[in-house]
Amino acid sequence: xxxxSATFRAGIRAFLPIAVGIIPFALIxxxxxxxxxxxxxxxxxxxxxxFAGSAQLVAMQLLAEHTPMLLIILTTVIIxxxxxxxxxxxxxxxxxxxQRWKWLSAYLLTDQAYALAISLYQRKPHMxxxxxxxxxxxxxxxxxxxxxxxxxxxxxxxxxxSWQLDFxxxxxxxxxxxxxxxxxxxxxxxxxxAIMAGATVMLPYKLGLVLSVLAGVGLGLYLEGRQA
Amino acid sequence: xxxxxxxxxxxxxxxxxRLSFISVAGKTSxxxxxxxxxxxxxxAVLMAIIVPDLIYQQHRYQLLNNNExxxxxxxxxxxxxxxxxxxxxxxxxxxxxxLLQSL
Numbered sequence: 001x002x003x004x005s006a007t008f009r010a011g012i013r014a015f016l017p018i019a020v021g022i023i024p025f026a027l028i029x030x031x032x033x034x035x036x037x038x039x040x041x042x043x044x045x046x047x048x049x050x051f052a053g054s055a056q057l058v059a060m061q062l063l064a065e066h067t068p069m070l071l072i073i074l075t076t077v078i079i080x081x082x083x084x085x086x087x088x089x090x091x092x093x094x095x096x097x098x099q100r101w102k103w104l105s106a107y108l109l110t111d112q113a114y115a116l117a118i119s120l121y122q123r124k125p126h127m128x129x130x131x132x133x134x135x136x137x138x139x140x141x142x143x144x145x146x147x148x149x150x151x152x153x154x155x156x157x158x159x160x161x162s163w164q165l166d167f168x169x170x171x172x173x174x175x176x177x178x179x180x181x182x183x184x185x186x187x188x189x190x191x192x193x194a195i196m197a198g199a200t201v202m203l204p205y206k207l208g209l210v211l212s213v214l215a216g217v218g219l220g221l222y223l224e225g226r227q228a
Numbered sequence: 229x230x231x232x233x234x235x236x237x238x239x240x241x242x243x244x245x246r247l248s249f250i251s252v253a254g255k256t257s258x259x260x261x262x263x264x265x266x267x268x269x270x271x272a273v274l275m276a277i278i279v280p281d282l283i284y285q286q287h288r289y290q291l292l293n294n295n296e297x298x299x300x301x302x303x304x305x306x307x308x309x310x311x312x313x314x315x316x317x318x319x320x321x322x323x324x325x326x327l328l329q330s331l
Contacts, residue, residue, distance in 0.1 A: 216272030
């Protein structure tokens with residue numbers, strides 16, 4: 001990786017194997033958009049402007065329940081708070097970039113692009129052209145996501161409701177959640193958030209989501225404080 | 229029109245969260261307290277999204293005896309935990325849901 005373009009291409013190559021996991025998720029986001037009654041232009045606008053799968057899926061469930069706009073946006077902030085963590089972790093590696101490239105890098109930030117880039121930076125802390133590896137992976141991710149979402153929108157209208165494809169949404173989240181429980185403290189946080197979510201499910205507009213996240217984070221901080 | 233406004237609002241907050249520390253790279257870093265809070269956010273968010281979908285349907289709690297989604301979801305969680313495979317998890321969950329409902 002001795003040039004910008006070679007480093008960029010390495011980013012694309014690193015992304016290819018994980019595209020297999022992205023495509024169904026993107027398809028589902030397109031299918032879900034149709035199932036809550038968005039038009040295709042609205043669904044494409046959401047996919048391009050927001051470009052955050054988990055938040056989009058939850059927003060669509062909230063839209064179906066006629067939730068006030070501000071609450072949907074608050075929920076979006078909670079779900080996407082993790083991007084602040086990624087942003088901080090990548091910041092030093094992107095320090096040399098011009099401002100407009102920083103903006104593009106930020107727009108393209110996803111769980112997958114972050115994970116690919118940071119694992120390479122940890123293995124090769126002194127490599128050159130660091131941001132270009134990230135951009136190669138992140139742009140490939142963006143293209144894969146948008147194509148998958150549009151295909152999902154087109155085929156989403158063909159499936160009968162009896163297939164219950166909406167169940168793929170919690171299944172996708174289950175697939176993401178289990179590997180994230182890496183130690184006992186995270187398991188306790190997960191259990192606490194799960195119980196709280198079960199207990200508050202009757203509250204309108206998924207307010208229970210906000211409460212459950214607060215409870216989980218609170219417990220995590222308490223357990224960490226007790227051990228320190 | 230309202231939908232478009234919502235999409236733009238969601239897009240703006242999401243972009244600002246992503247840009248946050250990248251934009252000030254090299255000038256300031258994340259305070260320790262924020263770092264400590266944020267480590268617990270992703271798993272708490274995921275559980276808060278998953279659980280209501282599994283246990284609450286048609287405006288009431290549904291327990292294991294007449295809740296195919298809860299059973300399918302628990303088995304899918306076991307598959308996710310053991311295999312770490314997204315496609316296999318979704319496939320098992322959907323397959324089991326269809327199977328249980330056809331019984």
